[in-house]
Amino acid sequence: MSTTEAGVPAITLTEAELDRYVTHAPTRGLLAGPGLPTDTDLLTFSPLRTHGLRTLADAADGPFRVADELRDRLVIGELLNPAGMARESILLDGGTGELTTAYLFDPSRPRPFAPSLAMLLRFAAVTEELAGLRGRFASLAGRYGPETAAEATRRLLSLFQEGAAGEVPPYWKAAALIRPLALVAGPGTASGLTLDVPARLLDQEFGQGRVVRFEEVDFPATLTHEPTRRFLSETGLPEEAVLFHTDTDVPLPTLREYVTEECADTYAWGELPAHADHLIRLGRLTEGNSLLIDGRTGAVLTFSEPEAALHPLNTDVSTLAFTLWLLHHERTIDEHLGNELTTAAYDQLAAAMLHTLSSVDPTATAPGTDWHYWTDLFQDEAGGLL
Structure with a gap:
């Protein structure tokens, strides 16, 4: 594993490190090539840098038995929840490239998160664009009120739907419906x-x-x-x-x-x-x-x-x-x-x-x-x- 300092720090894995765990070609290419950012505003991949690739069966430390179909999921990151909230882990299916989330103390209820790592990074990036009112949300800068919040939700939800074949996972649906509400009232x-x-x-x-x-x-x-x-x-x-x-x-x-x-x-x-x-x-x-x-x-x-x-x-x-x-x-x-x-x-x-x-x-x-x-x-x- 290596961490590069080219603008934004990236976490990359070698082919040898991937061989045991990841067979999905696009996922292997991303992890061995451009890599993953250590942190975004919403999530962190620092557990991958700290522990390397590890299965859910190895990482889970609670009293709940990990179902056989989940044991080989790879723990690659965490959601950056507000202080005081337990952090939910991000799990990778090395065969399909799909992402789910679950708590390590109770990994029995994984939830859909993203169809691929590339799409996950895109979802996180457009959510950050909303927060900064830049990129695809730049035209909303300086505008406030219920109509502005509704327009931001429409744009964000549409971007999520494009990448998830219309089936937006709950985490991103909550982000699209709730986070734009900060635009209802201006400074x-x-x-x-x-x-x-x-x-x-x-x-x-x-x-x-x-x-x-x-x-x-x-x-x-x-x-x-x-x-x-x-x-x-x-x-x-x-x-x-x-x-x-x-x-x-x-x-x-x-x-x-x-x-x-x-x-x-x-x-x-x-x-x-x-x-x-x-x-x-x-x-x-x-x-x-x-x-x-x-x-x-x-x-x-x-x-x-x-x-x-x-x-x-x-x-x-x-x-x-x-x-x-x-x-x-x-x-x-x-x-x-x-x-x-x-x-x-x-x-x-x-x-x-x-x-x-x-x-x-x-x-x-x-x-x-x-x-x-x-x-x-x-x-x-x-x-x-x-």
């Missing part, structure tokens, strides 16, 4: 927030009359962050979304007011944060979790009532609105597909959702964020958030 230039959320985007998604817009009388004096006040007044938030319910019955309370008036008898409260009067409760998430805004900065946080603990949630109300829209829209998409994504590839869908959210709001990966509500729930397949 915040007019709003003073992270995103400029399109007018009526929430109304179109949640329905007329189901989006709450607050009035000045609803705001406590400590909500001094003007872009936040303007967003809540003009754009608003859904009254009810996935796991989120907005406070609409009374003016928005500060955290201190909420604890004192609503749940003083529920928990044995310790000392509240020093800036509790500047934390405004917008509503509730799952039971025992409040959603707060820092009235001075506009930062959005969760407050765990049982633990009296604060955690970052979103950069501001614009990215909160995008997150709630994203969750609702994903459900609409999957229902249209007959729940194909959540049943066939929940973990791959969760990875696409986390990537899309982090591309517009890096809160989950920011220094000092040791726990993140959305990340934790996206990964909870048993809880069925998606």
